[in-house]
Amino acid sequence: MSKFGSGLFWGAVFGGLAGLMNAPRKGKETRAILKTKIDQTTEDVNDLRFKVDNLSTAVKRLSDEGIQSASEASQDIQTALREFNEESSPRIKRVNNHVETLQDDIEKAQKEFASDEDDQDSQDNDDIQVRGQVVAKEYEDSLENS
Secondary structure (H helix, E strand, O other): OOOOHHHHHHHHHHHHHHHHHHOOOHHHHHHHHHHHHHHHHHHHHHHHHHHHHHHHHHHHHHHHEEEEEEHHHHHHHHHHHHHHHHHHHHHHHHHHHHHHHHHHHHHHHHHHHHHHHHHHHHHHHHHHHHHHHHHHHHHHHHHHHO
């Protein structure tokens, strides 16, 4: 991933998290949800890192032992890669799902936040209109009483 793409991704994630932290849910509830998702994602990433380290160790061990033929080495590496993919694909899917869920939650929170601001602006406009009508009525009444 390019530096720009990486920066864009992380900027979106952290910007969204900031928006999510301003969501209308209670802070404890939002933080608990985020903590759970982040903990699960961290655990999955750590498991993947462990699997990659094991794969790297297996490849290094195979090369250090000096496998006699290229075909044997190729088969061993293909087997290790297949096993890695089989073991890691559920975790990779979960990580991707967590990222998508976080992004969706961030988008929803940003929309709710924007909607709450619009609702407040609308309420402020309604209050101004009501106050204007009251002042106009008082002015009319004072003209009638004069």
